[in-house]
Amino acid sequence: MTTAETSPTSSTPGTPRERALAALRQQAIELPSWAFGNSGTRFKVFGTPGTPRDPFEKVSDAAQVHQYTGVAPRVSLHIPWDLVDDYGKLAAHAADLGVTIGMVNANLFQDDDYKLGSLTHADPRVRAKAVAHHAECVEVMRATGSKELKLWLPDGTNYPGQDDLRERQDRLADSLHQVYALLDDDMRLVLEYKFFEPAFYSTDVPDWGTSLLHCLALGDRAKVVLDTGHHAPGTNIEFIVVQLLRAGRLGAFDFNSRFYADDDLMAGAADPFQLFRIMHEIVGAGALAPGTPSDPGWDPAGPGVNFMLDQCHNVEDKIPGQIRSVTNVQQATAKALLVDRDALRAAQRAGDVLGAHDVLMDAYHTDVRPLLAELRESSGLDPDPMAAFKASGYLQRTAGERIGGTQAGWGA
Ligand code: RM4
Ligand code: MN
Numbered sequence: 001m002t003t004a005e006t007s008p009t010s011s012t013p014g015t016p017r018e019r020a021l022a023a024l025r026q027q028a029i030e031l032p033s034w035a036f037g038n039s040g041t042r043f044k045v046f047g048t049p050g051t052p053r054d055p056f057e058k059v060s061d062a063a064q065v066h067q068y069t070g071v072a073p074r075v076s077l078h079i080p081w082d083l084v085d086d087y088g089k090l091a092a093h094a095a096d097l098g099v100t101i102g103m104v105n106a107n108l109f110q111d112d113d114y115k116l117g118s119l120t121h122a123d124p125r126v127r128a129k130a131v132a133h134h135a136e137c138v139e140v141m142r143a144t145g146s147k148e149l150k151l152w153l154p155d156g157t158n159y160p161g162q163d164d165l166r167e168r169q170d171r172l173a174d175s176l177h178q179v180y181a182l183l184d185d186d187m188r189l190v191l192e193y194k195f196f197e198p199a200f201y202s203t204d205v206p207d208w209g210t211s212l213l214h215c216l217a218l219g220d221r222a223k224v225v226l227d228t229g230h231h232a233p234g235t236n237i238e239f240i241v242v243q244l245l246r247a248g249r250l251g252a253f254d255f256n257s258r259f260y261a262d263d264d265l266m267a268g269a270a271d272p273f274q275l276f277r278i279m280h281e282i283v284g285a286g287a288l289a290p291g292t293p294s295d296p297g298w299d300p301a302g303p304g305v306n307f308m309l310d311q312c313h314n315v316e317d318k319i320p321g322q323i324r325s326v327t328n329v330q331q332a333t334a335k336a337l338l339v340d341r342d343a344l345r346a347a348q349r350a351g352d353v354l355g356a357h358d359v360l361m362d363a364y365h366t367d368v369r370p371l372l373a374e375l376r377e378s379s380g381l382d383p384d385p386m387a388a389f390k391a392s393g394y395l396q397r398t399a400g401e402r403i404g405g406t407q408a409g410w411g412a
Contacts, residue, residue, distance in 0.1 A: 017371065020337035024375050026289040027333060029255075029326050030074040030102040030308040033082050036061040036319070037408035039264075039312035048317065049399035051407040055082040056093050057398075058408060063097035064394055065322045068385035070376060072326050073294065074102035076308060077144070079137050081107065081408070087143035100294060101144035103190070103252070103306065104137045109154035109198070117155040119175035120168040120204045127175050134179040141187060147293035148306060149183065150225060150252070151176075152192040156199020156206075168204050173217060180218045186293075188300040190251035191215055192225035195232055197262060208240050215249055220301035223251025227310055228267070228278070229258040238277040245285045248303045253278075254310030255329060264312040266321055268328025275328065276364050279336035288333065312410065317395065323385050327372070334368035 014022070036058040038047050052058040055077070062075040075094065084090050091101050108118035108130055116122070118130040137149055155172070157163050180189050193211040196203055205211050208224055215222035224244050228237060244250035257263065257270035268275045282288055282305070289295065291304035298304055307329065313321035340359055347356035373383035382388035 016338055016340070020334055020371065021375055021378070023283075023288055023337050024330065024334060024372070025379075027071050027330065028074065028289070028292055028294070028307065029072050029329055030076050030292070030306055031062045031065055031072050031322055031326075032076050032078070032105075032308065032310050033058040033062065034078050034410060035309065035311050035313060035322055037081075037410060039410040040314045045409055046314065047407055050395055050397075050402050051318070051409075053402060053405035053407055055084050055090055055408075057402065058082070059090065059094050059099065060097060061319050061398075062322070063094070063099045064319050064389065065326060066099050067097075068382065068389045069323060069326045069330075070379050070381050071330060072322070073098070074100050074292070076103040076105060076150075077101060077140065077146070078105040079107060079133075079140055087140055091144045101146050102292075103148040103150045103308065104141050104144070104146045105150045105152070106134055106137050108133070108151070114154070116163070117168070117204070119151075119153060119179075120155040120172045122163065122167075122171075127171060131175055131178045131182075135182050138182045138184075138187070142184070145293075147187050147298070147300060148190055148252070149179075149187060150190050150192060151179070152194065152225070152227075153205050154198045156196075156201070156203035158200050160201055162201070165202055169210075172204055173214060176214055176218055176222075180222060183221065186300055188221040188223060188251065189215075189218065190223045190225045190306075192227055192230070192254065194227065194230035194262065208244060212244065212247065212249055223249050225252045225254060226250065227254035227256070227262075228274070229254075229256045229262045229264060229310075237274060238281045241278055241281045242285075245281070245287055245303070250287070250303075250305050252306035252308055254308055255325070256309065256311045264310065266311060266313075266316075266328065267309055267325040268332055269324075272328065272332060273364065275332040276335050279329075279332045280339060280360070280363075283333070283336040283339070284341070319389060319395070320386060323389055327385065330372055331368050334371055335363050335366055338366055338368070339363040 036052050038045050038051050040046055052061055059075055066072040094101055113126050121127050191211045193205045193207050195206045211224045255267035257265040259270050287305050292306055309325050344356055344359040376383050
């Protein structure tokens with residue numbers, strides 16, 4: 001399909017504003033359960049009163065974000081951080097609060113056996129253990145209705161010569177095939193890349209090209225995850241978005257912001273212009289929706305993109321931090337939807353460099369907050385989700401109720 005056929009701003013009836021509102025109504029942003037637990041740096045993890053003590057309380061907090069924004073209907077789990085005895089009960093708890101369980105994230109980075117690698121480890125016993133962890137994750141998916149399994153590997157080496165780079169890729173390919181074979185037909189695998197850390201010399205899935213090559217070898221239901229924080233400074237991320245969309249292999253975003261490395265700050269905080277540029281490419285490709293398992297007719301092999309947040313709130317309150325991130329993504333999306341694509345194309349075809357640039361910047365400089373307020377009011381929501389959440393007293397209430405037990409944190 002061409003851009004003109006799929007872009008909601010050029011083919012649907014109504015004014016650009018009405019078309020933008022219609023597209024914004026379909027937007028869904030998935031939240032990470034770990035955003036609601038305590039997190040920090042390697043120097044200190046600060047606790048916050050009212051922090052969830054178990055996955056049920058994390059889901060309750062995530063549901064608050066959906067209640068006030070209306071666009072965050074799913075919460076992503078991390079195993080084993082979100083281990084519970086009864087996943088049916090967790091899914092029912094989510095449903096009671098108006099949300100569903102989204103992706104299941106595997107954890108290959110917190111077991112002593114994985115010191116020198118997990119799916120790439122030289123020892124077949126360790127590789128088999130890492131594959132078996134994914135079988136456990138698939139069981140969680142079956143019990144919760146989740147359709148997406150997310151892999152991020154910490155695997156790599158710290159010193160030249162430490163291990164054979166090529167053999168590690170071969171081991172990875174073999175392990176990934178075993179994981180892929182565990183999936184049901186209506187499930188997909190999404191593979192995240194990160195250019196460095198925790199390994200410093202070499203990383204086994206450092207970039208989108210490596211992730212894409214492995215996904216292509218696996219099959220149609222394997223897609224790439226683009227975490228915006230996982231690139232070198234100055235990387236043109238929207239170009240990667242374009243390329244993966246062309247290949248039909250952009251499975252998900254992990255939205256967050258970075259100033260230095262993998263900072264995991266609120267999406268749209270450090271560089272709202274970058275977020276706009278990314279969403280401009282998404283809108284141009286008609287990839288805003290439908291994109292998730294909860295959409296009717298969702299196809300695991302299809303082009304659907306899961307717009308997820310992967311963030312930690314170290315010094316700010318967690319629920320407001322998630323609300324701000326969601327509204328930042330909404331703002332970038334609204335601006336992208338307001339780009340006058342016909343004028344842009346005309347200027348581009350005429351070689352009008354500054355004219356084309358101006359069309360894009362006009363949209364970027366539009367204050368879309370009134371449009372988003374209208375969107376919320378039309379769905380019966382408060383136009384200011386942050387203020388409404390603060391006024392609800394939820395933070396004070398949970399701080400008073402969640403006494404005793406162990407607060408959930410990064411790694412629990
Ligand atoms: C990784 C990666 C994963 C996330 C973990 C916690 O750096 O971004 O997506 O699950 O951190
Ligand atoms: Mn991530």
